Amino acid sequence: MNILVVGSGGREHAIAGTLLRSPNVQQVFCAPGNGGTATMANCRNLDLAVDDFPAIAQAVQEYDISLVVVGPEVPLALGITDYLQANNVLVFGPVKAGAQIEASKSWAKDLMAEAGIPTAKSATFTDAEAAKAYIKQEGAPIVVKADSLAAGKGVIVAMNLESAIAAVDDLFNQGFNTLVIEDFLVGEEASVLALTDGQTIIPLLPAQDHKRIGEGDTGKNTGGMGAYAPAPLVTPEIMQRIQTEVLQPTIDAFNKRGIDYRGILYAGLIITPQGEPKVIEFNCRFGDPETQAVLPLLETPLEQLMLACAQQKLAEQPPLAWKPGIAICVVASSGGYPDAYEKGKAITGIESIREAMIFHAGTKLENSQLLTNGGRVLGITAIGDDFESAIAKVYSAVSAITFEGLYYRRDIGHRFKQ
Incomplete structure (x- = not known):
């Protein structure tokens, strides 16, 4: 069968690679994909935007695709599944109504309250002064969140009142019109x-x-x-x-x-x-x-x-089968991320890595040269019998990779090092 994976990040590269491990999968298409999926066997990038639903539906017909797998939240929140299902396409990913669980934190909070799901006490605000008054009433630490999608960067954990008040102004100034403010959970x-x-x-x-x-x-x-x-x-x-x-x-x-x-x-x-x-x-x-x-x-x-x-x-389905061991992924990012960063830096060293998997995220292939093309550039994953061996493998692989401005955290997994 042929499968189309929508998205261009490390997650989509990992999904595509996992799908291709099965003998039942002949070809994976990625829309738009990245530098890693461009060079993977039996994988082909399609120059399609994740929100161009008619073009994606056309590609399904053109390439005899049996299943569409949607990676990112944005096309799901925009209704890609509804659109494709209306065109008789099989989709892995929720409909627009279900995607609200991520697209609107206030909607999710209402659903959790309705279902009795354990979560932090919260309140929703569309007015900055009302939000600040609530923060002063509740005290700190407290968590301030943009209600809508923010690429993982719309959450501020404020340890004091001053930073909580500043977070309200910052998020409203960024253009978010609704905030969810909730208790800080310890754990x-x-x-x-x-x-x-x-x-x-x-x-x-x-x-x-x-x-x-x-x-x-x-x-x-x-x-x-x-x-x-x-x-x-x-x-x-x-x-x-x-x-x-x-x-x-x-x-x-x-x-x-x-x-x-x-x-x-x-x-x-x-x-x-x-x-x-x-x-x-x-x-x-x-x-x-x-x-x-x-x-x-x-x-x-x-x-x-x-x-x-x-x-x-x-x-x-029978119970899921898993390999033994520990898998650790370390992200190599562009210098300056999560703020401003430069693109187009040459990436070298990947070809020498043997004991780790490289999942491309912010990369592109240009004239056979692999270049940085995003904030999070690569995810390097290694599997070990325990944390100590997995950590040693993954950081050995990370050290072999170079590009200008490369940054990574050196403490991934160390909390459980044996």
Whole structure:
């Protein structure tokens, strides 16, 4: 079968590579793809924008594509699944109504309240002065969020009132017209990506992401600077609670609202010191860079699972099969990210790497030369028997890569180093 993956990041490169491990997948097309997918065997980039739905539908017909897999949240929020389904195309990814769980934090909060899902107390504001008054009433630390999509950068964890007030002004000045302000939750973050066909929901391995740009989880929020899986923080007991208290109630709430949600439901969680899982936010797609740590460990054919979700046959699938070990992904970014950065820097050293997988994100191929083309440039993933061996492998690989301004965190996974 032929499959079209919509998107251009490291997540989409990882999805495409995982799909191609199956003998049932002849060809993967990526729209628009990146420098990595451009050079992968049996993979072809299509110069199509992720929001050009008519062109994507035409490509499905032209290339005899059996399934479309939507990577990023933006086309999902714009209704790509609805459009393609209306053209009789099988899609892995929720409809526009379901994508609201990521596209609107206030909508997600309402759904969680309705379903009794554990999360932080919050309030929604469209007026800056009202938001500031609420912050002064509640005190700090407190979390200020843009209600709508912000590429992972619309969340400010304010440890004092001054920075919380400044966050309100900053987000409104950026053009966001609605903010969600919520209690600061104490604990450790975890990511659980789950497959669902709208009835059955099956979690993948738990992961931990590193959102902050600086080592020791300091500095500005980013799209993610590294991840590892499975995360020891999420014990089998906690995972069972996540299934019964978070994942299944969310699917039940969708169904109650008449929303047929098929694809990935990603729960960003805090695990409190008492072992209580609480939802920070939901996403409507695979996480990035969690996908680059989770999918390399998956042994069950990915296209089989995606088809089961799209065809509402997930309950018929056998238990997921996983490789043993720990996978760690380290993101190599452009200097200056998450603020201004330059593009077009030559990337070298990838060809020498043997013990790690390289997932391209912000790259492009120009006259056979691989160049930087984004803030997060590469995700380097290695698998080891334990954290210590995985860390050694991944940082050995990272050290072989060079481009002007290259930056990466040196502490991904070190919390659990044995």
